[in-house]
Amino acid sequence: MTEGITMTPVIEVAQARKDAEPVQRDIVFDIQKLTASYGKEPAISDVDLEIYRNVITAVIGPSGCGKSTFIRCLNRMNDLVPGAKIDGKILYQGDDLYASGVDPVEVRRRIGMVFQKANPFPKSIYDNVAWGPRVLGMRKDLDERVEKALRGAALWDEVKDRLKKNALSLSGGQQQRLCIARAIAVEPDVLLLDEPASALDPIATSAIEELMDELKRDYTLVIVTHNMQQAARVADMTAFFSLDVDEGRRTGVLVEYDETAKIFTNPSDKRTEDYVTGRFG
Amino acid sequence: MNRDRRRRIVNRTMEAVATVAAIVAIAVLAIVVISVAKRGAGAIGWDFFTKPQALFGQPGGGIANALVGTALLVVMACAMALPVGVLTAVYLTEFAPRRLAVPIQVVIDVLAGLPTIVIGIFVYALLVIGHTQSGIAGAFALAIIMLPLVARATQEVLLLVPSTLREASLALGVRRWRTVLGVILPSSVGGILTGTVLAVARAAGETAPLLFTSSIFANSVQTDVTKALPNIPVLIFTYSEQPDPALHEQAWAAALVLMAFVLVASLAAKALLARSRRKLVG
Amino acid sequence: MRSAFQQDLDILEATLQEEGQLVLRALRGAIKALEQRDEELADEVIAFDDDVDQRYVQIEEGIQLLLARQTPVATDLRLVLAILHVNLHLERMADYCVTIAKLTKLVPEVDPGPRFVEGFEEMGSRCEEMIRIALDSFGNRDLEGAESLVELDELIDRANRRVVERILELGGDPEMREYGLRMVIVSRALERIGDHAVDIGEQTAYLLTAEFREFTDASHPSPRKA
Numbered sequence: 001m002t003e004g005i006t007m008t009p010v011i012e013v014a015q016a017r018k019d020a021e022p023v024q025r026d027i028v029f030d031i032q033k034l035t036a037s038y039g040k041e042p043a044i045s046d047v048d049l050e051i052y053r054n055v056i057t058a059v060i061g062p063s064g065c066g067k068s069t070f071i072r073c074l075n076r077m078n079d080l081v082p083g084a085k086i087d088g089k090i091l092y093q094g095d096d097l098y099a100s101g102v103d104p105v106e107v108r109r110r111i112g113m114v115f116q117k118a119n120p121f122p123k124s125i126y127d128n129v130a131w132g133p134r135v136l137g138m139r140k141d142l143d144e145r146v147e148k149a150l151r152g153a154a155l156w157d158e159v160k161d162r163l164k165k166n167a168l169s170l171s172g173g174q175q176q177r178l179c180i181a182r183a184i185a186v187e188p189d190v191l192l193l194d195e196p197a198s199a200l201d202p203i204a205t206s207a208i209e210e211l212m213d214e215l216k217r218d219y220t221l222v223i224v225t226h227n228m229q230q231a232a233r234v235a236d237m238t239a240f241f242s243l244d245v246d247e248g249r250r251t252g253v254l255v256e257y258d259e260t261a262k263i264f265t266n267p268s269d270k271r272t273e274d275y276v277t278g279r280f281g
Numbered sequence: 282m283n284r285d286r287r288r289r290i291v292n293r294t295m296e297a298v299a300t301v302a303a304i305v306a307i308a309v310l311a312i313v314v315i316s317v318a319k320r321g322a323g324a325i326g327w328d329f330f331t332k333p334q335a336l337f338g339q340p341g342g343g344i345a346n347a348l349v350g351t352a353l354l355v356v357m358a359c360a361m362a363l364p365v366g367v368l369t370a371v372y373l374t375e376f377a378p379r380r381l382a383v384p385i386q387v388v389i390d391v392l393a394g395l396p397t398i399v400i401g402i403f404v405y406a407l408l409v410i411g412h413t414q415s416g417i418a419g420a421f422a423l424a425i426i427m428l429p430l431v432a433r434a435t436q437e438v439l440l441l442v443p444s445t446l447r448e449a450s451l452a453l454g455v456r457r458w459r460t461v462l463g464v465i466l467p468s469s470v471g472g473i474l475t476g477t478v479l480a481v482a483r484a485a486g487e488t489a490p491l492l493f494t495s496s497i498f499a500n501s502v503q504t505d506v507t508k509a510l511p512n513i514p515v516l517i518f519t520y521s522e523q524p525d526p527a528l529h530e531q532a533w534a535a536a537l538v539l540m541a542f543v544l545v546a547s548l549a550a551k552a553l554l555a556r557s558r559r560k561l562v563g
Numbered sequence: 564m565r566s567a568f569q570q571d572l573d574i575l576e577a578t579l580q581e582e583g584q585l586v587l588r589a590l591r592g593a594i595k596a597l598e599q600r601d602e603e604l605a606d607e608v609i610a611f612d613d614d615v616d617q618r619y620v621q622i623e624e625g626i627q628l629l630l631a632r633q634t635p636v637a638t639d640l641r642l643v644l645a646i647l648h649v650n651l652h653l654e655r656m657a658d659y660c661v662t663i664a665k666l667t668k669l670v671p672e673v674d675p676g677p678r679f680v681e682g683f684e685e686m687g688s689r690c691e692e693m694i695r696i697a698l699d700s701f702g703n704r705d706l707e708g709a710e711s712l713v714e715l716d717e718l719i720d721r722a723n724r725r726v727v728e729r730i731l732e733l734g735g736d737p738e739m740r741e742y743g744l745r746m747v748i749v750s751r752a753l754e755r756i757g758d759h760a761v762d763i764g765e766q767t768a769y770l771l772t773a774e775f776r777e778f779t780d781a782s783h784p785s786p787r788k789a
Binding site: 110 | 452
């Protein structure tokens, strides 16, 4: 009666899956008191957040709460917007991203980004992926690199016979995966995804979600999504942003940041509860 | 009810006036084309394109020397105006801060509106006085005319390149100038070509600057660009001043050739632009 | 994400089957302790309930997470709901095993004699069979197997009545009277385990047909609860 319970193989799989979850979490981004403004108005204010390695972190919240602004701070894409200004600190692997002397171009090389609307270059499929490595001096074994990136984006089998075709001939979902391939071809550490599936049909969306689950083995992923269910499905950690309205000024604030399971079963903040249950926004 | 009626009448009247105006414009063009063709067609033949001008007082001869000269002038003008124009446009759309972009824009627009005679006299003062008339001076004057056209056209097509493409490239950690060179310019080649073709069509027919810079030329085919190059506009101008009716006919024929060139160039430009738009939009 | 979701579903179902195996062990242990008046074994059965509870909680949490994150629909939704119910039934069965073990400890001196041993033996093995069939038909999506549980339950009900009759024959000895009282509850517990097995069968039917129905209806006379 008291001898150990023999486990069936499936249970071992269950255990293995549990073990695969990182217990000791490395911090990739340590965001401290981040405030980002366009002109005088802050778009987000006082955000404190730690983003962990090899984990999918989702950023959710109502429109205009500064989700996109937030992730565009992480690879200094906001630098390109005239009048954009950052206060506070973002430590990336311990180094301040916004310290003087940090080259934003180098930051963007290490922290890749995929955008809401698929934006392949009007070039061939091959050149779309190869262009980044070529320009950045990673010319060695370019064919292998392109294949690896396309495989990594789960697109290789669909395009291997027509690499020379124009990328714009692909379907929307394929174009978006091509953009992911293009981003991982330059071997970044982090992938930022700004509503990557919002323009896609459910099947293409599910392909992208499946892909993200694969990618987190090699990359740290941060995804902005207006689709709560998507965050619930793919993310390990979820950050909920909301709008703080104060004297007519609307500022995005981080309301709650926790394990996705916690956010969707028992959120700590009433505003989160109202948002995920659909009582607001 | 009454008001309704009035509105309808006003509407009909305006429509009619606009239609008439359009018909007039087309008619003018048609009359020009027809009259030029009628008067010049007789002179057009194999010799007309292959033989240089006849010596003074002798019959026959063609405009071969002027054709070659005009081609040379235009090619040189392109070589000068194209890089400067394109780079100016790139600077304006991709790099310039607002407070610089606005004045530069104004300068370009003024340049586009400058009377060509002014450009001619300016180049004359700069390059011809103290030296001699030359193909280079002529091409330089034409380049000044082409520059704002090329810059404007390029600017328009660069603005057409979706900003998402710029973002895509920059997000890869690619520098700005590499982005321009590798993504933005290749996507807008069609549009730039369109602008260039239109500018060429315009420059090829310019007479005023060439009167100052390249109007005293030999009757033979000339390729030495440091000397004045024979060219079609000046040829038309001088022939029409001659008493000989045969030369008048040749002037009309040369005008017909010039017009045909402009027409073909415009159509080509239209086709190119359509193609480049398609390529960008997908 | 669907493949991760499928994997999660598979894990849930496997854990459920595992919980079922643990219930079978608990039942066998409880019957053996009862027949042999083995207090030590009874204690083990009581302690063993923690193992079952652990699976129970694991499945509850798993389902909560699955519902919150994956929004299952159609067959997946029915499977999740069925697992939720089956989980509860299995946990109840294990509780009845604990009840039997506790009752065993309360009357250690009384020798039940072959007549009772035989009765409990029969009920115990019938329960075991029913649990096994309930688990297998759920796992194999076997509607016929699930429906066969109704007839098996009838046999347990009859065995229950026989045991009760024998208890009534025990007569007026105060010591035996207490024993009899306890054994009525034991018998009742086994009978209830059979009912839960039928309920699992109903969940299998729901999973397969998407219809909510009871195999037998308590408010109308039926073969099951005569």
